[in-house]
Amino acid sequence: MTESNRVQWVYSSRNNRELAERYDQWAKDYETNLKKDFQYRGPQVTAGYIEKYISKEAKILDAGAGTGLMGEILNGMGYKDLTAMDLSQGMLDEAGKKGAYRELHQMVMGETLDFAADSFDAVVSVGVLTVGHAPASSFDELIRITRPEGYIIFTLRPDVYHKSGFKEKQAALESMGIWKLVEVSEKFQTLPKGEPEVFHQVWVYRVTS
Ligand SMILES: C[S@@+](CC[C@H](N)C(=O)[O-])C[C@H]1O[C@@H](n2cnc3c(N)ncnc32)[C@H](O)[C@@H]1O
Secondary structure: OOHHHHHHHHHOOOOHHHHHHHHHHHHHHHHHHHHHHHOOOHHHHHHHHHHHHOOOOOEEEEEOOOOOHHHHHHHHHOOOEEEEEEOOHHHHHHHHHOOOOOEEEEOOEOEOOOOOOOOEEEEEEOOOEOOOOEOOOHHHHHHHOEEEEEEEEEEEOHHHHHHOOHHHHHHHHHHOOOEEEEEEOOOEEOOOOOOOOOEEEEEEEEEOO
16 A cells, blocks of 8 residues: 555544554554655644743643654653543554653543543643544544633634534634634644645634633
8 A cells, every 4th residue: 555545545444443443453654654655744844833832831731642743842841740531442552652751541522531630730632633533523532622811723624614613613612702713823834745726724723701
């Protein structure tokens, strides 16, 4: 399978179980593939927004942490209170090897999360909120586990934002006064080598209640 096909292969999963199995199988090669074949830069770009808004002492959840690329970068920047959560135990096992996270948890975004309310100062989610992965309804639980005035920072494809219920969900949460948009980035190529036609934006929200 070519690496481009492998990306499509995880996206074509029919349910969370199949998605987890496919990421489990991909886990050992995921980083090499994404770095070498795609020049993946989602975590690097997102790190700039985390540094802008989140203090180094913050307790941060990396939701859909995968193999821990985001945690590795944040740890290097001085963020030490990091928790990883992911659907795939295989991906989490790879993340654990980095030593960047204090805790690792296998959980599913879109379902009830096994964290108490207001557990985190911030949640970051890179490359996870998208078609066939975590749905827009995931925000309800991410907001519940983030303390008031905490931040939720995530990447999203503009086409997914417009066509897959994210636009409506994000607006509904804002009109209900549950969170407030702080900033949305310009569009950037997240996989400039392998999929130059794919763009993402970084969204920054502040939880209000
Ligand atoms: C494209 S990878 C991104 C991983 C990491 N954030 C990064 O930037 O390298 C997507 C990750 O999201 C996880 N994932 C997909 N759907 C999920 C869900 N509903 N809940 C939790 N994790 C999920 C996958 O297992 C995979 O590790």
